Amino acid sequence: MTSAESRTVEALTGSDWDYSPAPERTRPDIASEYGLFIDGEFKEPQSGKTFATTNPATGERLARISEAGEADVDAAMAAARAAGPKWARLKGRERGKYLFRLARRIQECARELAVLETMDGGKPIKESRDVDLPLAAQHFFYHGGWADKLQWAFAGRNVRPRGVCGQIIPWNFPLLMAAWKLAPALACGNTVVLKPAETTSLSALHLARLLQEIDLPPGVVNIVTGAGDTGRLVASHQAVRKVAFTGSTEVGRLIMQELAPREIPLTLELGGKSANIVFADAAIDQAVEGVVGGIWFNQGHVCCAGSRLLVEESILEPFVAALRDRMAQLRVGDPLDKNTDVGAINSREQLDRIRSLVAAGQEEGAILHDAQTDSLPEKGHWFPPCFFTGVQPSHIVAREEIFGPVLAVMTFRTPEEAIRRANTTPYGLAAGVWTDKGSKIFEIARRMEAGVVWCNTYNQFDAGSPFGGVKESGFGREGGLHGLRGYVR
Amino acid sequence: MSRLEVVKTGKLWIGGDWPRSESGATFVVENGKGETVARCALASRKDAREAVEAARAGLPAWRDATATLRGQVLYRAAEMLESRADEFTASLCDGGEGLAAARREVERSVDRLVMLAGWCDKIHQIIGCQNAVAGPYHNFTIPQACGVVVTFCPASPALLGMITLVGAAMATGNAVVAVVPRAAAMTGVLLGEVLAVSDVPKGAVNCLTGDIEPLLEPLGGHREVAVMVSSGLGKAARTTLRLAASDGIRRVHTIPWTGTDWEDDGETCSPWFLEQFVEFKTLWHPSGV
Numbered sequence: 001m002t003s004a005e006s007r008t009v010e011a012l013t014g015s016d017w018d019y020s021p022a023p024e025r026t027r028p029d030i031a032s033e034y035g036l037f038i039d040g041e042f043k044e045p046q047s048g049k050t051f052a053t054t055n056p057a058t059g060e061r062l063a064r065i066s067e068a069g070e071a072d073v074d075a076a077m078a079a080a081r082a083a084g085p086k087w088a089r090l091k092g093r094e095r096g097k098y099l100f101r102l103a104r105r106i107q108e109c110a111r112e113l114a115v116l117e118t119m120d121g122g123k124p125i126k127e128s129r130d131v132d133l134p135l136a137a138q139h140f141f142y143h144g145g146w147a148d149k150l151q152w153a154f155a156g157r158n159v160r161p162r163g164v165c166g167q168i169i170p171w172n173f174p175l176l177m178a179a180w181k182l183a184p185a186l187a188c189g190n191t192v193v194l195k196p197a198e199t200t201s202l203s204a205l206h207l208a209r210l211l212q213e214i215d216l217p218p219g220v221v222n223i224v225t226g227a228g229d230t231g232r233l234v235a236s237h238q239a240v241r242k243v244a245f246t247g248s249t250e251v252g253r254l255i256m257q258e259l260a261p262r263e264i265p266l267t268l269e270l271g272g273k274s275a276n277i278v279f280a281d282a283a284i285d286q287a288v289e290g291v292v293g294g295i296w297f298n299q300g301h302v303c304c305a306g307s308r309l310l311v312e313e314s315i316l317e318p319f320v321a322a323l324r325d326r327m328a329q330l331r332v333g334d335p336l337d338k339n340t341d342v343g344a345i346n347s348r349e350q351l352d353r354i355r356s357l358v359a360a361g362q363e364e365g366a367i368l369h370d371a372q373t374d375s376l377p378e379k380g381h382w383f384p385p386c387f388f389t390g391v392q393p394s395h396i397v398a399r400e401e402i403f404g405p406v407l408a409v410m411t412f413r414t415p416e417e418a419i420r421r422a423n424t425t426p427y428g429l430a431a432g433v434w435t436d437k438g439s440k441i442f443e444i445a446r447r448m449e450a451g452v453v454w455c456n457t458y459n460q461f462d463a464g465s466p467f468g469g470v471k472e473s474g475f476g477r478e479g480g481l482h483g484l485r486g487y488v489r
Numbered sequence: 490m491s492r493l494e495v496v497k498t499g500k501l502w503i504g505g506d507w508p509r510s511e512s513g514a515t516f517v518v519e520n521g522k523g524e525t526v527a528r529c530a531l532a533s534r535k536d537a538r539e540a541v542e543a544a545r546a547g548l549p550a551w552r553d554a555t556a557t558l559r560g561q562v563l564y565r566a567a568e569m570l571e572s573r574a575d576e577f578t579a580s581l582c583d584g585g586e587g588l589a590a591a592r593r594e595v596e597r598s599v600d601r602l603v604m605l606a607g608w609c610d611k612i613h614q615i616i617g618c619q620n621a622v623a624g625p626y627h628n629f630t631i632p633q634a635c636g637v638v639v640t641f642c643p644a645s646p647a648l649l650g651m652i653t654l655v656g657a658a659m660a661t662g663n664a665v666v667a668v669v670p671r672a673a674a675m676t677g678v679l680l681g682e683v684l685a686v687s688d689v690p691k692g693a694v695n696c697l698t699g700d701i702e703p704l705l706e707p708l709g710g711h712r713e714v715a716v717m718v719s720s721g722l723g724k725a726a727r728t729t730l731r732l733a734a735s736d737g738i739r740r741v742h743t744i745p746w747t748g749t750d751w752e753d754d755g756e757t758c759s760p761w762f763l764e765q766f767v768e769f770k771t772l773w774h775p776s777g778v
Contacts, residue, residue: 138623157761249738256735261728263743270738426712426737445772446633455774462622466630466771470715472738480620482630482769 019331022338024125028112030202033064036072036225037208039079040218046071051227053201056122057335057344057380065201068224070233073193076222077239080164080191083219088161088189092148099144099186101214106137109210113203117175118335120202122344122381123298125336135461136179139479142463143183146484150188153481159488161189162265163241166234169204170247171197171346172301172403178204180478181244182221183463188487190242191220195234197247198227199347232258240264244486246303249401249427249472267476267486269303269468271401272429275422276306276458277412277444280315282434286456288322291407294432294458296330296385299342300405301350303473304430306458308398309387310418313411320369320389320409327371327385334377342405345381354383354404361397366390366408393421401427415444423449428471432458451477499529499678499698501536504543505691511535516699518675520583529674532697534707537666540695544637544664545713547692552634552662554690556610563606563659566687570652571599573683577648580676584647597752598652604758605656612661615760616767627774632767634662635740636715639708641701641730643721647673649751651680654718654744655694657758661766663715665694666708670721674698702726709733709741718765720744 033050035042047069052061068076087095106113113136114128123132150159165185169177174196185192196204208223224230228251235243236258245255246269259266276294278287294306311319335343345351362368370386387407391398397408412418422431431448433441433455445453451469454460461467466480476486498515500507509515514531532540551559570577574595581591613632620628638658643650651667658665669677681696697704705726708714710733717734719727719741727743734741742765751757 154761156755156759252738253735256738257732260731260735261724263727268738441774445770448770451768451770453770453772455772457626457773457775460622460624460626460773462620462624462628464620465622465628465773466620466769468769470635470768474738475740477769477771480630480771481618485764 019339021334023334024115024336024338026111026115028116028206030063030116034066034201034205034225036066036068036076037205037221037223038072038076039222040212042208045069046075051198053120053199055119055380056199056346057377059379062120063202065198065225067226068230068233073224073230073233073237076193076224077164077237079219079222080193081239083217084161084163084191087191087217087220090189092150095186095189096144096147098214098216099140099147099183102210102216103137103140103144105210105214106133106140110134110137113175113206115336116206117203118343121171121174121200122335122346124340124343125338126340127298132173132176135463136176139176139179139183139463143187147187150484150488153484154488159188162487162489163190164239165190165192165242165244165487166237166240167192167194168231168234168245168247169194169196171200172298172303174200175203175207177246178207184478184483185487186220188484190487193222193224193234193240195224195226195231198225201225235259242486243267244476245269252474265486267468267478268474269476269478270472270474271427272303272305272469272473273308273399273401273425273427274304274306274430274432274450275308275310276432277310277418277422277434278312278315278319279435279440280312281436283436283456284315284319284322287434288319288326290432290434290456290458291323292326292330295407296342296405297459299345299383301346301403302459304452304459306430306432307402307407308422309407309409310412310421311409313413316411323387324369327369327387330371330385332371332376332382332384342385345383345404348381350403351381351383354402354406357396357400357402357404358386358406361388361391361395364395364397366395366397393424399425415440419444419447426472427469429469429473430454496525497527499527499675501530501532501540501698502678502681502685502694502696503536503540504546504695505685511539516671518583518671521585526583527675529671529678529698531699532704534703536697537704537707538711540666540697541637541708541711541713543692543695544666547690548636548664550690551659551664551693556613559660559662560606560609562688563602563609563656566684566689567599567602567606569683569687570595570602573679574599577676577679580679581647583675584645584672594646594649598648601649601652601754601758602656604754605660608660608758608763612760612763616764620771625776627776628771630769630771632661632764633770635766635768636663637666637713638663638766639666639668639714639717641717641719641722642667642669642673642677644670644672646751647676648680650720651677653751653757654720655680657763658718658766659694661763663766664692667694667696668701668704668708669696669698670701671699705729706733709739710736712737714739716766717741718744720746
């Protein structure tokens, strides 16, 4: 693109043409305090401790959340264990009907839940409304249908539930991650103690209200809120027969160490530094859109974010120009505004981490390109979308998971080099390949060391599509037929 | 006139070569009567690392061979095993097995290998699938080899256990480092000799004999190892292995089978067993014109 063309794009799409605010006005019914959801009821924490949950876009306190201590986790585990046999004996079809019911209730409450998710976590309402909520509902609907078909899912085996599952989920897709964990566990006849992330407990607690409404038997799902200490209590509890964790590789490793003396099956969905490879023969406009969605979706708080862009050298300049133009059009700000593309960073802690990694990128000599930042709200945690060029594979921004809206752009000359560079990482969650040549797609996809490969697309998710990584991105799959495997014996 | 017997020294099998242990150490393999049957190389930590490197180097040739070809190679190995049945029977008898039981184990092992050979070009169809997603995308999930697999083979059944673990890893396209305990060492060496003349690419299978404990950490913590499958390890050893594996977030599968469990084809050749040796990869592509 010439500079004149670039100016034309700016004139057509720039800030002169800003949208009017379109705030979402629905407000969910947020209580001032939330107990722990144990044995079908909300209970005061025996620990006596609570903590505040805030809206990262405003700093406003939303509610006080209970911090589950040892006695609380014990109570949740006891409830899950007590509910186990009856739930496991229930006919698959009946178990499935609870999941179908839940899917329906989520759909009916989708607007309130989407707003709640956005208020508690900072993600744009557009995304919680169009991605998180529909997928969460779909997940329960999909797995509801598996509950009475397990004998065909596991041909030749007489599978049984594992028992009590300890499940720990992250803050980037709070409700959706709860759905990913709960749905297959329940469909297979297990009972659950779920621990949401401490900055985003609300949607799980509202999900607990729906579990009461659908008359799910008490104890089948228990939700204990708290931070890392609570998580450790859940993962290491003697009652658990299965642990599923989504979060950082660092914590995943600690869980493996904690459980090393025991034969507890694990599902780990950990970090990533996924490569998005764009060949010169790709449909460039589509590739630009895919790269944008790949890294800036959900502020880059995505384990499978396409955070390393590998562009064929011959198209680097026009591609980077197009990316810069597209980045300039992203609307950063009030997550409750329906026009917002990039919302708030989830927590102060995460913002600090992103800032320090970006500073490290600059110190190492990479060139930072960031979106205009003059209109960012004064309160809350914000980090505008950005990307680095001039990145060496050895740079911190090319190696470490940033979990923020930061893209590292690198180049390659041959397919072999692209494959080598893409695989030169301890992670192996996802990869993207952009080319119009079918044979090239299959060969690159085959050789990617990753559990999910998006070809001419990126960041697609579906209840029926197994998701999970290899290498230090973890093991086990969630979603689809393969996601059931972790929940039976 | 009595003839002095030529006693064989069993060596390691690494990268297609037959080195003695880098440490030079050996151990004595005795039969049930306390007579020396053979000496075997005692694998060191360095041997273990070298075996992993060799497996990594040998992986592409095996993994990227067509599934049909891999099946034929495994079938060839079954042919070679059958032709050396007496030798294997004797080796198992040296390990304390009765003659009839040893014969049965060898026959079962040949048959197991034939069954696994047949899986090479079929397992994908059983455990892979197409996924109906809610959008205009073609989406499918395929099993792929994990990479380098370490199999901790049981002392008993020496041959059938090793054939099952190594054969399953091979059938799914992995390169293997087989770790064989002292009691099964000579059988392990013989099996290596069989595979070595069955068109298995150099380094695709490697065999280490000796004491398991010193090898747990170097193998479990090696980043080129994708998966470990353990059989016959005690609780402490399994814990050590899992702790080492946690460093690289590597999977450790514990095989619970003992004794006659290994004879059950329905369990030991099931897709659910073979699945422990694959990674599932899900591919998405838009569909439209």
